[in-house]
Amino acid sequence: MREPEAYSGQDGWTRGNGPEADVVLSTRVRLARNVADFHFPARLDDETRTRLQARMITAIDDAKLADDVRHEDLTQSNALHRQLLWERNLISREAMQSKGVRGVSWSPAKQFSIMTNEEDHLRIQALRAGLATAEALACALEVDTRLDARLEYSWSPQLGYLTACPTNVGTGLRISVMLHVPALVQTRQLDKVNKATAEVGLTVRGYHGEGSKALGDVIQISNQRTLGSSEAELLETVQTMLVKVVEYERLMREKLLAESKTSVEDHIWRSVGTLRHARKLAMEETLGLLSAVRLGINLKLLPTMGLDAMNELVVLSQPAHQQSLHGKAMDADDRDIARAAWLRDRFKPESN
């Protein structure tokens, strides 16, 4: 089995060593920007879109954002490869699925990516391991400043940055933090978290943003609107709430351990047993099992396995990554069988 070359676990944001890594998986900051005098991508004809795309790539190159910036023309990539980029959070579902001329540029070293001709002309993303909102925002804003000097942005003195979707108008900023909250899920506290975050204009979603289902006990907390607040205010709001949720999760973990240690151990060890023995594992179940293992590591109930290894397992378990690892296209059944075999190998007792 081979690693997908460009997307191995070296991406810094999947590392397990970020701040508050026991609860926070990663932080993502995204800026939506559009180039003045062009329609938004959905209304651009192919020719103009191609011309704009070339102009943005040139601006990215001229900006010398990093030594290792790579460009990928998503129109040329096959579907499996685009899914790989999506599973790694380098591109959005929209960039993966839509049809027109579009691309992504990214730097593994500086951990940013720039989608071009997505919903907006530019989507600048900075990804970090752990809770690193300020650092990620600084990174995204630096990329933004350098591109601003080379591309005239669509901007209004009253509204700020103009975007395809009204919810992004203003700062165009979305800060999203991915948290692993098994104790909040088990103690049924997610409703409280949803309520508290809604009160300050934040929203809670699942792993890939879809729905509110906490697959693998992972939730994503992000700001909903960007208009009417400065970047600093949004950062402050998100960061304050996140610190609270992290503390709450830790408290519930202690409570679970104090009140039902055997049940917690039972759940964690059964999950290890399934990972070591199952012959078929669908993605959804896998996320639940890996969640239990991660909790076991954090509660020191399982022998040491690095959290970065755990993050990598989650990323590599995904459908496109599994197909890439096994070097062939597979239907869902075959993927479940291949995933189980791969996880058995990763979890075999000798290797712990």
Next chain:
Amino acid sequence: MREPEAYSGQDGWTRGNGPEADVVLSTRVRLARNVADFHFPARLDDETRTRLQARMITAIDDAKLADDVRHEDLTQSNALHRQLLWERNLISREAMQSKGVRGVSWSPAKQFSIMTNEEDHLRIQALRAGLATAEALACALEVDTRLDARLEYSWSPQLGYLTACPTNVGTGLRISVMLHVPALVQTRQLDKVNKATAEVGLTVRGYHGEGSKALGDVIQISNQRTLGSSEAELLETVQTMLVKVVEYERLMREKLLAESKTSVEDHIWRSVGTLRHARKLAMEETLGLLSAVRLGINLKLLPTMGLDAMNELVVLSQPAHQQSLHGKAMDADDRDIARAAWLRDRFKPESN
């Protein structure tokens, strides 16, 4: 951990080497008999009951049924010990739970037991591994003949043997066969089996006879009435049906393997994983897991483990046996924890 001395896996009927052992766990033949000129046990006063009990024990001794006949006065045994005998199928639930003077005599070598002052004065049981209806019946009838020579039975020329419950009047014979039918359960064929058996006057029940729930995929098929048929006719009816059910189970196993081998393997290996890793295991779940392992052995999907070892695991997993093995009384939670630890030890990868 120690084995309960008198009830170790040496009892022949738990052996895995009987006829049709891939499907049939054990055969039990029971004869209900009463001594003439005494009321049925429920209507006997203590004094008479004690006197009758002594007379029956003397008859059992005089009959020289086997070299290793043991007597146990169930009035003197503690509840845990009686439960142990019940879990081993040496006594009935009634003999375990009722209050009056009563006992059990049994021979490990010849694999019979005689309950005295149960629902009837005498309940003669012969137990055998596998499908061995004729052999078990012969054993029970031999015990019966020898006791008959020493105790005058309550008998009517019109009705046959008279018993406390009308359903046992006639031959007083019940033939019960315990089958492991995971494939019939999984392919939802049990209703068909229920219907077919009912048509010939047989009935299907669960492991300990209660309800119709097939705990651990085990069912018990037995004749319902004893009046109006000879012993030979009842034997023929049971045997003929049993051969059909055994064949049907084998057919469904082949079907499962042919149509969904990976799912079968997945189920079996996950069960092994749970047995190797769980920290709490209730009896009901344990029976399901052990059922999967037994199926895996029979389908040659698991490395060899003797079927007799499997039978022993089922018996020893039961609540009273677990308490005996661990040498202390335990509540349900503690038993589940102890059972899981004990099974982890039995299933650890090294020992397979």
